[in-house]
Amino acid sequence: MAGHGTEEHPHGADRLCEAGDRVYSRAVRRGRVPRRDAEQVPCLLELALLHPDPDDMDWLVPTSPQEVMTRLLRGVYDEVSASQRRVGSAVAAFEWYAGLGPQQRQASGAEGAAIRVLDGSSRIQGALDAATEACTAEVLTVQPGGIRPEHELTEGLHRALALRGRGVRMRDLYTHVARHGQGLLNYLELMGDSVEARTLDEVIDRLILFDRTVAFIPANADRTLALELRHPALVNYLVTVFERLWRLAIPLTAPLPDTGIEGISHREQSIAALLAEGHQDAVIAERLGISVRTCRAHIARLSETLGAASRTQLGVRIAHVGLDRPRASSSEAAVISVAGVPGVPGAPGGPGMPGVPGQGSPTGL
Known part of the structure; x- marks a missing residue:
């Protein structure tokens, strides 16, 4: 879609095609437009004149004309000698667009950028x-x-x-x-x-x-x-x-603390605490960043160490030796992780971001 849009709409933000002009004008006037309205004008998304509504991804909201004009002028001033005529056209174009929306919507534009x-x-x-x-x-x-x-x-x-x-x-x-x-x-x-x-x-x-x-x-x-x-x-x-x-x-330079229970590793203690909370193997594996197969191997060793012949018996043995009460630090971390952060999607300890370059780097999302 992006490549097709580039061929069909070879222009900049200051000289929109007729179709783009209609959709962007409607977006500024109404505050947002359905995503489907922009399917025939991918230039508006490519030029960042429209962007998804954080509250409803099926709608697109316009970048304020003032913000677009500022962005354009920033690039224009880098090439002043070659772009003086474009400055005038950009200002004229977006002053007209700015007049389409009510004043209260323009005033809230800065907040939307948050x-x-x-x-x-x-x-x-x-x-x-x-x-x-x-x-x-x-x-x-x-x-x-x-x-x-x-x-x-x-x-x-x-x-x-x-x-x-x-x-x-x-x-x-x-x-x-x-x-x-x-x-x-x-x-x-x-x-x-x-x-x-x-x-x-x-x-x-x-x-x-x-x-x-x-x-x-x-x-x-x-x-x-x-x-x-x-x-x-x-x-x-x-x-x-x-x-x-x-x-x-x-x-990272310090060793993990001893669990204080012979034969029980730190990871097995974490698994035991999550088992006591009633979580399934797949959920435990995801939260601890391990594979389901590895998680089940730890559960098997935990059962053997505690002498449990079934999951029910394992739960009883975990409670008996106190593994259902993790150390304060782990408990507090679990509370924060489960509570999550408003607006932060996904389960704690979830996978990376497949398809997004830099997912594994500490400075890549």
């Missing part, structure tokens, strides 16, 4: 690159799932290296399973003391925070949509969640 829907991998990567370039002090990330292939960790490495070069500090949260991945260890060795990593039994879904001013989270199950959040209240809430998880987490 939540942007990024549709497709190119938009997501472009927004991440822009945030990386603007970042001056700190990046906080949450990386759910288990061990990632080394080639995935290198896809967003250019952003991490650019941040390190500017002296930006990075803190990354992973699940305990990630400790066993050589790719992550190689990445951390390369980044040196610019990155600090910690791990938990389970974490919330993927999250990236730049300078505590902008956050990125997945917006759908297949990770082809993401949300860019700039609303101070939302960003501050996510920072608070991150900081609480960080305090509960264990530094």
Whole structure:
């Protein structure tokens, strides 16, 4: 669709085709249009004049004419000598569009920019690159799932290296399973003391925070949509969640604590606690970042160690030895993870973002 639209609509945002002019005018006048209305004018999405409505993905909302004009002029001023005539046409075009909408809708345009829907991998990567370039002090990330292939960790490495070069500090949260991945260890060795990593039994879904001013989270199950959040209240809430998880987490350089029960590993203790809560194997595996097969192997060893002949008996034995009451840090982490963050989709410790480049990198969504 994108390629077809480029051939059919070879123009810029300041000289819309007739069909694009009709749809964008209708969007500005009414505040939004059905997604199907834009199917014949892909130029409006390609030029970011329309974007998905965060409240209903079947609708598209217009980028405010003032914002579009500002964006155009920014590029125009980079080539002043060759673009003076275009400045006049851009201003004239979007002053006319601006007059189509009621004043109250124009006034709320700035608030709408606090939540942007990024549709497709190119938009997501472009927004991440822009945030990386603007970042001056700190990046906080949450990386759910288990061990990632080394080639995935290198896809967003250019952003991490650019941040390190500017002296930006990075803190990354992973699940305990990630400790066993050589790719992550190689990445951390390369980044040196610019990155600090910690791990938990389970974490919330993927999250990236730049300078505590902008956050990125997945917006759908297949990770082809993401949300860019700039609303101070939302960003501050996510920072608070991150900081609480960080305090509960264990530094990657420190060993995992002993369970205090002979023959029971740290991971088996985490599985036992989730079994006691009534979760199925697949859910436990997803939350801890391991495969279902590995999860069942741990459950089998747990049953053997505790002398349980059935799942029911295993539940009784888990309660008897106190494995249904995990350590305070694990318990608090579980509470935060299960409660989740408003607007953060997906289960805690879920998979990566298939189809989106840079999914495995600490600075890739």
